[in-house]
Amino acid sequence: MSHRYRIAVIPGDGIGREVVPEGVRCLAAAAQAHGFEFEIAEFDFACADYWLRHGEMLPPDWREVLGGFDAIFFGAVGWPEVVPDHVSLWGSLLQLRRGFDQYVNLRPVRLLRGVRSPLRDRQPGDIDFLVVRENTEGEYSSIGGRIFEGTDRETVVQETVMTRIGVDRVLRYAFDLAAARPRKHLTWATKSNGISITMPYWDERATAMAQRYPDVTADKDHIDILTAKFVLRPQQYDVVVASNLFGDILSDLGPACAGTIGIAPSANINPDRTWPSLFEPVHGSAPDIAGRGIANPVGQIWSGAMMLDHLGEPAAAAQVVAAIETVLDERPEVLTPDLGGSGTTEGLGTAIAAEIAA
Amino acid sequence: MSHRYRIAVIPGDGIGREVVPEGVRCLAAAAQAHGFEFEIAEFDFACADYWLRHGEMLPPDWREVLGGFDAIFFGAVGWPEVVPDHVSLWGSLLQLRRGFDQYVNLRPVRLLRGVRSPLRDRQPGDIDFLVVRENTEGEYSSIGGRIFEGTDRETVVQETVMTRIGVDRVLRYAFDLAAARPRKHLTWATKSNGISITMPYWDERATAMAQRYPDVTADKDHIDILTAKFVLRPQQYDVVVASNLFGDILSDLGPACAGTIGIAPSANINPDRTWPSLFEPVHGSAPDIAGRGIANPVGQIWSGAMMLDHLGEPAAAAQVVAAIETVLDERPEVLTPDLGGSGTTEGLGTAIAAEIAA
Ligand SMILES: CC(C)[C@H](C(=O)O)[C@@H](O)C(=O)O
Numbered sequence A, B: 001m002s003h004r005y006r007i008a009v010i011p012g013d014g015i016g017r018e019v020v021p022e023g024v025r026c027l028a029a030a031a032q033a034h035g036f037e038f039e040i041a042e043f044d045f046a047c048a049d050y051w052l053r054h055g056e057m058l059p060p061d062w063r064e065v066l067g068g069f070d071a072i073f074f075g076a077v078g079w080p081e082v083v084p085d086h087v088s089l090w091g092s093l094l095q096l097r098r099g100f101d102q103y104v105n106l107r108p109v110r111l112l113r114g115v116r117s118p119l120r121d122r123q124p125g126d127i128d129f130l131v132v133r134e135n136t137e138g139e140y141s142s143i144g145g146r147i148f149e150g151t152d153r154e155t156v157v158q159e160t161v162m163t164r165i166g167v168d169r170v171l172r173y174a175f176d177l178a179a180a181r182p183r184k185h186l187t188w189a190t191k192s193n194g195i196s197i198t199m200p201y202w203d204e205r206a207t208a209m210a211q212r213y214p215d216v217t218a219d220k221d222h223i224d225i226l227t228a229k230f231v232l233r234p235q236q237y238d239v240v241v242a243s244n245l246f247g248d249i250l251s252d253l254g255p256a257c258a259g260t261i262g263i264a265p266s267a268n269i270n271p272d273r274t275w276p277s278l279f280e281p282v283h284g285s286a287p288d289i290a291g292r293g294i295a296n297p298v299g300q301i302w303s304g305a306m307m308l309d310h311l312g313e314p315a316a317a318a319q320v321v322a323a324i325e326t327v328l329d330e331r332p333e334v335l336t337p338d339l340g341g342s343g344t345t346e347g348l349g350t351a352i353a354a355e356i357a358a
């Protein structure tokens, strides 16, 4: 009897709907090649459908509806012409991350063979690090408000909230990761010279955690200079751990340095496995290019590989990543425009699925 | 009778002490060439001296001591082995910015002739934009604190504070700047999809301000994708206006894309001229390379040019910038290591001063 994984698929909006089918195609190919099965349930929790009918992004019982799946495979949500982004995102993706306590957002940054970095002289191997983003608290709080509305005294405040439990658990995850890698190097992003209360606390906890990992070389960089160093010396990074906002920034900038946001994957992980984890590309719904069939599906497919890893199918996961790299390197005719080609979403997805099957 | 400007000079710590004399050397050369004078008073408000003696970064009457000068020429402050950065910075630079209501931090990003961009195929002219950073409020608040210290419930909060007055005045400055430039293009940095209270407010005020500038093409980018676009498509930016934190990040990343942080200048401006403005390089005190005489003085010298502009000496300012560019382009033997050379701080400063005098 082969193993059967139950997956909730949420294509979402915009290019999410275009890349998710390619992700599913590649997952199916991997399942076939490795002798397991997927049972897939698709949900229309997006601006374009569920919100238009219900005025909400998720049903009230979303926790029961989605909580029993082995994982969630997510495209992208957002259609700003119809729903303001902060409403659609807080109503779905950010809600799921927090509600399912997916406190680690793991985002690999790697310059793959066949992809051209916008940085001079950078070769595959030069850029290969992991961004570990805190995913439930920090700058993404929902506390705050507005006073003296409409007057000259109008003032708006929003809290950044860090808890010892929240900070320590993501640091521990990142140090564990670093300890298991050959270079054993960890950088924590901070801004403790300017953000004078929460960021010195983040430093304090990171410094304490570093004591417990004597084998890991740990240092800190302020976020401003860290973004500069991603461009000037990307080869020096191995594991980079950051608050919610800083992790968000670094995990878009990193993939840009490695060629394109279109290939970057992410795993929103609940390491305790009390709730399903969620796998989605780093890119968004990209309304500007949606509907043209040219979105790069690699971020979605690679996110599928991260899901396979999480489900306990590391051989299948490795094969998907290898297939991605082979196609990017050897099949320039199927590459999408962001990779310098003139191929389509479906063409690139089909080529990778065929490579997995081969 | 030639005009005489009264300048307070604060070299500060680390490489601040090494680059400030080169800045002063070039200012003197410009004054001589253009027939005005400087009266310079130097202050030891730094970790290395004032703090060691007094346990404070500035005297209690700093407002009276410094308030009467025409401008402040500042190096860099910070010596983390002795004083935690948030203490030294909040006690000096951040205090001065706020106390003298220098609500605009203007930071030009330009790829100069003679400088090699880490980005492939980028030529001078491809990168030429202005970062306008809000400089008194936003994420750099001093409100917040810690509760349940030392327990599992330990929680730390910090407020981001935006006021209508504070947001509108920096937006107005940025729109005015954009309106006066040939491309008339403005981008505001935001993160309203994730930071759901303050950032939608920032968008709301920017949208309202844009209505008043029909000639300016204004659009927004979320900070994550904006950092990616600095690397992928820097040529598309003209004026970028951002909150305190986002402006901090963009004004390190931008100069890195344009070759090195070492050349980037900044002007902390009080546009109402009720208090002196402050001119400093974007880089910090860089304890790691201090004392070796290899720091790049161009950021300090270019900041001096911005000061000349502010004082009403635009011809002298333009000549300093032209001299910088000529030396960078034609004198590779004097370039500092960050520019790929093996020259010294003094050698590069002296060469630029000579070029100004020529
Ligand atoms: C030193 C630090 C507090 C400062 C800032 O964040 O403003 C610096 O990075 C800058 O950009 O001027």
Ligand SMILES: CC(C)[C@H](C(=O)O)[C@@H](O)C(=O)O
Binding pocket: A089, A094, A248, A282, A284, B193, B194, B224
């Ligand atoms: C869409 C947005 C709310 C989201 C975030 O900021 O987390 C996205 O940028 C990401 O990185 O997943």
